[in-house]
Amino acid sequence: MxxxxxxxxxxxxxxxxxxxxxxxxxxxxxxxxxxxxxxxxxxxxxxxxxxxxxxxxxxxxxxxxxxxxxxxxxxxxxxxxxxxxxxTTNVTRFFREPHHFDDLRANILEPMADKVRSGGRLRLWSAASSSGQEPYSMAFTVLSVWPNAADLDIRILGTDIDTNVLATGRAAVYDESLLEGIPANARNQYFERDASDRRAWRVCEAARSLVAFRELNLNGPSWPMKGPFDAIFCRNVVIYFDEPTQERVWNRFAPLLVPGGKLYVGHSERVGSSITAFESAGLTAYRKVGGR
Ligand SMILES: C[S@@+](CC[C@H](N)C(=O)[O-])C[C@H]1O[C@@H](n2cnc3c(N)ncnc32)[C@H](O)[C@@H]1O
The missing domain is CATH 1.10.155.10 (Chemotaxis receptor methyltransferase CheR, N-terminal domain)
Structure with missing residues (x-):
């Protein structure tokens, strides 16, 4: 040897x-x-x-x-x-941590219902969107409040560092097994069977038209979007970052949210009290201080 x-x-x-x-x-x-x-x-x-x-x-x-x-x-x-x-892991699900979608509906969307119906603007961001299940779940929640959302000033941004998962999100076609947990009536309302494959379902046009996917590194030097967003979902990604990196990301979100806008994080993630731009507002949910 x-x-x-x-x-x-x-x-x-x-x-x-x-x-x-x-x-x-x-x-x-x-x-x-x-x-x-x-x-x-x-x-x-x-x-x-x-x-x-x-x-x-x-x-x-x-x-x-x-x-x-x-x-x-x-x-x-x-x-x-x-x-x-x-x-990295891209694991995700439609309506993962469903309480966040209930909170989004009750505390952000419904209070804005009339304003948006009469031309007001609504912006939502899924900041580690993986293959699209999270931003599409946001879109289904939006459609439950405004069935004509495609005609209103509503946009949902889905971003991720991985271009492969973004391509899956754009295609919006999912195997039937990935739709488990979605009640049959909602599945029939928000998905259509894909013509090319009996087991595949495509997200309906009304939801697809609300969501745009872009490549974005949460730790990249600059983020191109200006916002402001009414809510940001950044879930199950910062768990892989160290503490200083997590804090930097939370602090970068704050100026991109409207006052009173909400940040939703994953079930094992926290925005610490040192991040003074946010206050706790529900289970793994935070409100940008300043009121709406
Ligand atoms: C476990 S998935 C979470 C998906 C979704 N947010 C959820 O909770 O179901 C984590 C995602 O974060 C993405 N990711 C990892 N590092 C990232 C970074 N620096 N910037 C943006 N996305 C990142 C991965 O590509 C992956 O799609």
Missing amino acids: TPASTAERREAIVDGEFAFTNQDFKKIAALLYGQAGISLPETKATLVYSRLAKRLRALGMKTFTEYCNFVALESSIDEQQEMLRAL
């Missing part, structure tokens, strides 16, 4: 087909943090190994060091996206 391979083996942190050292893990963690603000504790080393092993196989690489050198190149933008996809 050569001295180099002895050293490599000594440093290996996961046993498997590919050499994976602590330095490799640190490089991957630093790249992901720099790219998306996502923190990877060392306890995730096995997960990182198993999620990225298929990338190494696809690229015909033998070691993680080789992979790290490649993915760190400025020109490896596609592989950086692949790495991000492999290491």
